[in-house]
Amino acid sequence: MMLLSVENLSISFRTDEGPVTPVQGVSFDLAAGRTLGLVGESGSGKSVTTKALMRLLPGSAKLAPDTRIRYRDKAGQIVEVEKLKPDARALRALRGGEIGIIFQEPMASFSPVYTIGNQMMEAIRLHKGLRGRAARELAIEMLAKVGLSNPAARVDQYAFELSGGMRQRAVIAMALSASPRLLIADEPTTALDVTIQAQVLELMRGLQSDLGMSMIFITHDLGVIAQIAQEVAVMYLGTIVERGPVRDVLKDPQHPYTRGLLKAIPSLDRLTRRLHPVPGDIPSPSARPTGCPFHTRCTEARPGLCDRMSPAQTSFGTGRMVRCHLAEPALARSA
Ligand code: SF4
DSSP, X not given: OEEEEEEEEEEEEEETTEEEEEEEEEEEEEETTOEEEEEOOTTSSHXXXXXXXXXXXXXXXXEOTTOEEEEEOTTSOEEEGGGOOTTOHHHHHHBTTTEEEEOSSGGGGSOTTSOHHHHHHHHHHHXXXXXXXXXXXXXXXXXXXXXOSSHHHHTTSOGGGSOHHHHHHHHHHHHHTTOOSEEEEESTTTTSOHHHHHHHHXXXXXXXXXXXXXXXXXXXXXXXXXXXXXXXXXXXXTEEEEEEEHHHHHHSOOSHHHHHHHTTOOXXXXXXXXXXXXXXXXXOGGGOOSSSTTTTTOTTOOTTTTTTSOOOOEEETTTEEEOOTTHHHHHHHHO
16 A cells, blocks of 8 residues: 655745756655665655655645645544645644654754653644653653663653664664654654664664554665665756665666665675765756756766757666656567
8 A cells, every 4th residue: 555655746946046956857665664765865855755744845846736745643534635734733733743854963853951751742732632640651651662771751851862873773762653644754863873883773673663663764875775765866956866675676777876885886786885975066957958867977878869868768677767868668668
């Protein structure tokens, strides 16, 4: 059963230099209990895409008229997210209750003037209707679930009293205390040191499978995707350039950008290496190249074709998609 379906998500912002479109024509589905990894360099549109799912974009952002975001809520009703008014009750239920979000920097999720417990209990009151002792007990239970020692004492501490790794565990506990069906994790391990990263990743993988939650995991690190996700979408300059089951995409990448990202990973046995940076810089969305958005960095670009014509989306195999002129005939031949 699909939990989330995104069709033709395009987002534009008004700026002094004119409209800018950091996300263009993004489509993907997410089934219940699955994890989708969104991978790409910073500036590829990953975070903006997921913020749109919760309508967390600033007021100057506009969705294209043909954008469709469908979410199946806890009651089994389909929510037409792109149509929700900013003050709609369904939008409040979606944020935090249906969909939880955690960010790279855990301090951004906690207020410095309230204890961790106060903030968790407020989220529990809003989304689960529990108050007082019942809310406090659930907060302590969630802190224990994410592996914090002495949770009955931690609940009365402030975020600044915890180490970075413990704080990120507390953020995960707060997000999970409302029992969301979808968790969006925006580079949640990037700010942590390597050992703590591995522990938090392991924790998230365990929780996702225990709770049967779906997850969208944003990262620039393909090693992380290999460990945590079943599906992957590779983003470049606001567009998904390749998508499919993680194992298939890593084994047989079709897009030159995906191949560039994979250069540091010589075999599937060594998937913990970081992304090898692709030479050159990602262009600004306000100076989007004509034709294929990747042609300014692509070593395989065909002059006269790639710089003029935007490649179409080619679907193939089991749930795979690629956007590259060179992949089209090869895939057509193998079909
Ligand atoms: Fe490279 Fe051309 Fe394919 Fe774009 S369409 S990725 S420029 S080969």
